[in-house]
Amino acid sequence: MQQEKDVVVGLGEIGKPIYKLLSKSLLTVGYDLNPKLIDGKKFTKYKNVNTRFIHICIPFSDKFIAQVKIICENFSPKGVVIHSTIKPYTTRTLQSTLQIPVIYSATRGVHRRMNTDLKKYTKFFSIEKTAPNQKWASNTYSKILKKVQIHSKKISSPLTLELAKIVVDTSYYGWLINYAQLSNMIAQEHGVDYDEMWSFADDIHKFLGNRPKMFPGFIGGHCVIPNLDLIHNHTLNLIKEINDTYLKKVPKAKSINKKYDKSKKQSYDVTK
Numbered sequence: 143m144q145q146e147k148d149v150v151v152g153l154g155e156i157g158k159p160i161y162k163l164l165s166k167s168l169l170t171v172g173y174d175l176n177p178k179l180i181d182g183k184k185f186t187k188y189k190n191v192n193t194r195f196i197h198i199c200i201p202f203s204d205k206f207i208a209q210v211k212i213i214c215e216n217f218s219p220k221g222v223v224i225h226s227t228i229k230p231y232t233t234r235t236l237q238s239t240l241q242i243p244v245i246y247s248a249t250r251g252v253h254r255r256m257n258t259d260l261k262k263y264t265k266f267f268s269i270e271k272t273a274p275n276q277k278w279a280s281n282t283y284s285k286i287l288k289k290v291q292i293h294s295k296k297i298s299s300p301l302t303l304e305l306a307k308i309v310v311d312t313s314y315y316g317w318l319i320n321y322a323q324l325s326n327m328i329a330q331e332h333g334v335d336y337d338e339m340w341s342f343a344d345d346i347h348k349f350l351g352n353r354p355k356m357f358p359g360f361i362g363g364h365c366v367i368p369n370l371d372l373i374h375n376h377t378l379n380l381i382k383e384i385n386d387t388y389l390k391k392v393p394k395a396k397s398i399n400k401k402y403d404k405s406k407k408q409s410y411d412v413t414k
């Protein structure tokens with residue numbers, strides 16, 4: 143059988159670990175606009191080997207579809223897998239302009255432990271019902287993930303997964319942190335201790351699992367807040383508003399993260 147390669151495009155926080163993982167078991171090369179990130183020797187060595195999948199790991203922008211089309215023209219792959227977080231309906235739009243199958247496979251995890259997170263979480267994926275060669279694409283992608291020891295799960299539509307990544311992952315996390323921020327502002331206003339107040343919820347959370355106490359930090363980083371711009375939901379935009387208000391009311395909000403982590407040994411993660 144003719145040798146084929148996979149190409150990971152965008153060697154940043156998710157692309158690099160995905161590239162490393164795939165490279166262990168499959169012929170994979172990496173490509174980035176920044177030439178310093180590319181293994182030039184390997185890239186040149188396998189330049190003439192046909193491309194099976196292009197793995198898209200570049201940030202979403204208004205130019206995303208045009209960028210992916212150019213990447214496809216340059217590498218002539220048999221299929222595309224999008225690992226980036228994207229605006230809902232992007233997979234559908236992209237599929238309607240390409241003659242090859244497009245898989246959406248959202249990425250979960252936190253950049254600083256992405257190598258382990260990639261293996262920890264089931265990698266969901268989905269493909270449009272109108273996609274050409276979809277059986278080949280789904281089966282081959284599942285096999286690739288199995289080979290690199292990642293569990294996979296195929297769901298019914300890319301749109302469900304595009305929404306899931308934003309609505310039940312990052313925005314939900316932001317929404318929970320907002321509640322911690324609100325409750326901390328109330329605690330401060332009345333001069334009571336945040337942790338002591340929240341200890342009242344511990345038992346309930348233990349028995350029912352529905353009163354999680356979050357860490358009242360400022361939501362910084364580059365996931366929760368930027369992902370809100372992918373969905374433009376009026377109510378979800380409150381996450382950003384409450385976060386901004388919190389910084390005005392609790393000026394030290396950005397620096398309390400570490401203090402709390404150290405002294406109270408809490409593991410709440412607000413770096414997203």
Ligand SMILES: NC(=O)c1ccc[n+]([C@@H]2O[C@H](COP(=O)([O-])OP(=O)(O)OC[C@H]3O[C@@H](n4cnc5c(N)ncnc54)[C@H](O)[C@@H]3O)[C@@H](O)[C@H]2O)c1
Pocket residue numbers: 151152153154155156157173174175176179199200201202209225226227228249250251252253254365
């Ligand atoms: N960082 C995370 O923890 C994380 C987690 C889940 C999902 N995501 C999503 O993954 C995507 C990528 O995020 P990231 O944090 O890895 O970004 P990043 O900024 O760390 O890396 C992106 C890389 O892509 C390259 N790039 C940009 N456009 C390109 C193009 N047209 N061709 C080739 N290379 C190009 C850049 O030079 C850069 O090296 C985003 O959609 C993000 O929301 C990130």
